[in-house]
Amino acid sequence: MKLFSDELIARACKACHVQDIGHATIGETILVSKFLQKETGIEMVRMDQGSPSLPINRIGVRAEQDALEMGFGSSYPHAQGIPELCNAASRFVKAFINIDIKPDGCIATTGSVAASFGSFIACTQRIPGKDKVLFIDPGFPIQKSQLRVLGIGWESFDIYNYRGAKKLKAKLEEYFKRGDIAAIIYSNPNNPAWICLEEEELAVIGKLATKYDVVVLEDLAYFCMDFRKDFAQPYKAPFIPTAAKYTDNYILMLSASKIFSYAGQRIALCCVSDKLYARQYPSLDSRYHDTGTFGVSLTSSILYMITSGCTTSTQYGYAAMLNAACDGNNNFREDVIEYARRAKWMKEIFCKNGFHIVYDRDVTQEVGDGFFFSLGYGNMGSEELVRELISYGISSISLSTTGSEQNGIRACSAMITQDMYRLLEERTEQFDIDHRDAR
């Protein structure tokens, strides 16, 4: 039996101005979910929003409080960020990714969303006619919404059937050969599917990016959160796998939100390769009269025009956390590995009750446990699964909203604590009893 009637859900959607919960955005889903909880007093299992639920990193908090006490927040920050943060970022990418980026190329941004927003603009304006973005889907829906705001076109494909160097290379060249792709974007580990591109795949991306002059926008929001390996030892292998090893055409986006549970403070870094930073583009110069150096245009003519720098105290906080990580005094992996524990038992409960993991493998191994995972139930369509699950008090988003062509949902482990184990088990069992004919 369902917890919520179709009528109640219809009323919730209406009250929240949501057309169809089956393909609702994350924001819309949260609204409906909260409405149902408030209306009925029944606790929801909230697998919808990818927001940290663990305590904020205290190294950052202390450094922010000190910076505020010193009065550092009164005057405008530098366009690229305070020197302490730019230097710390340069150290951090060396320590954990083993690549060299000068501090000037490590630009502070108001979250990775601002980094991708600014990068989309710079990349698509640098060469006339080369003005589209290619998404390796499934992906983060906000990035497509950003292009909708800007009126920039895009292409996308679901990587599900194109894993491994050979298939991926052929697929990417299909797009790159047309000549209008300015940038390619993906997150690794992947939001929503938690797949990780493997070394041979990153090599293909990097090499083709050079060949076709495409900028790789690599979103490392879940840094060191592929818990199958321990990437979090500074200056020691294994290092984070990256396409940056195979091309100079890259921008890495480093968010503090997940790894330091710092989402509310809105801070990230947009790390531009030294060579890309220094490249000259007449199109940027003629538009901005700024000499057209890519990194300078991105920093001073684009990002600075959007927020005029980032919150000063938060920059001090982020710098302190990055430096402590490089010094081996900020074991952020340990701080967030709880998400993997939660994902593990959640996946067990679901799979015991007829569900399956949709994106279940990388090229050579099974996907790991972490912040997100993908779930399907028999052949049930994505929208139907979202609609049915919410009737049983389990809130999620449809894989179709992430550019996936597979049937299923995205589940986030962040907000599901140990005390909800029984609740999830009961609801999932009941769901399976009621839907067994759809398996």
Place this chain on the structure above:
Amino acid sequence: MKLFSDELIARACKACHVQDIGHATIGETILVSKFLQKETGIEMVRMDQGSPSLPINRIGVRAEQDALEMGFGSSYPHAQGIPELCNAASRFVKAFINIDIKPDGCIATTGSVAASFGSFIACTQRIPGKDKVLFIDPGFPIQKSQLRVLGIGWESFDIYNYRGAKKLKAKLEEYFKRGDIAAIIYSNPNNPAWICLEEEELAVIGKLATKYDVVVLEDLAYFCMDFRKDFAQPYKAPFIPTAAKYTDNYILMLSASKIFSYAGQRIALCCVSDKLYARQYPSLDSRYHDTGTFGVSLTSSILYMITSGCTTSTQYGYAAMLNAACDGNNNFREDVIEYARRAKWMKEIFCKNGFHIVYDRDVTQEVGDGFFFSLGYGNMGSEELVRELISYGISSISLSTTGSEQNGIRACSAMITQDMYRLLEERTEQFDIDHRDAR
């Protein structure tokens, strides 16, 4: 005699990648100014950057530190801002402007630059063909740079010859009649000229905005800083003059940067009138699939896609400062009136030595003393004046970079402390001696 030779200045410009200091941007001027100071050890009189130099507001600092201590910075903030800030903003506009805006319409932004950036997008996308911005110049150059980033067209005129209701009305209708103006923007008090639009002028702007369906973007960065009157008594006349009294088509931008000396923390509010907030635009709906309600599109489909909300602790800080101001416990006007004292003696020194105030009057009275003022010297052209002044160790920006058609420079009083009185006097006297034939 000049302090710096032409050769040295040419070298400084080259080192800083600045083509011509005469029409350099603020950022470029700062670079050259710092270069000269570092190279020679001679202190510059820095009238270039409009950055606060007074101590940060401690009410905000304490509230931020407390919010950090409570761990509030871990998860994503609401798209429109934390309820505490939205509520405080709604109170604040009532207390000091005597207008009513619901909390939902008071959206937290990463500085007023993010507010104008998002507003430009929403205003120019709401009605097909109505897609240009009109600037009442002189104005803040960054706002035009934002349109350059976005590829949005604009018109502008220098208000110098169009003061008073009658002339202003005729001039505005010239543009509005064409039908393609989506929004009009100005700051009051004005950056760079410190003129203030008077009631009859604001009435014209408001009434024409309604008649021609143009959105008024009123930048109140220097709130209560027209020190000729005391606007800073909560819930008591005189209230801040505003076009919002005369139209429902408005967005007010309230920055914390200047009035609370909070520029480094990057926080502002984008306050949308209740009626504009609720208006439905099919163009916005078809672009964003969000029902096309103006305020919702601006908040959730545009601003949220750029920064995903603002720094949480800073929102608590801003809320505390606004609430304290409404309670009569945050006398921010007293905190910043020092800028007027500085402007007063700076203007006296300049005027004693052959300079004049370019924008010297509003309709009925002389301009006041505050954060900025405009200076001319005889008929000397703007670029030449900037170039000559920097040779005498006085750094400023050309009025031509602000859309002004008058000869002169913008001077900022913020960074000029009492101990620089003699320095400024000596340099200005020497300048006058050397240039008397140009008067």
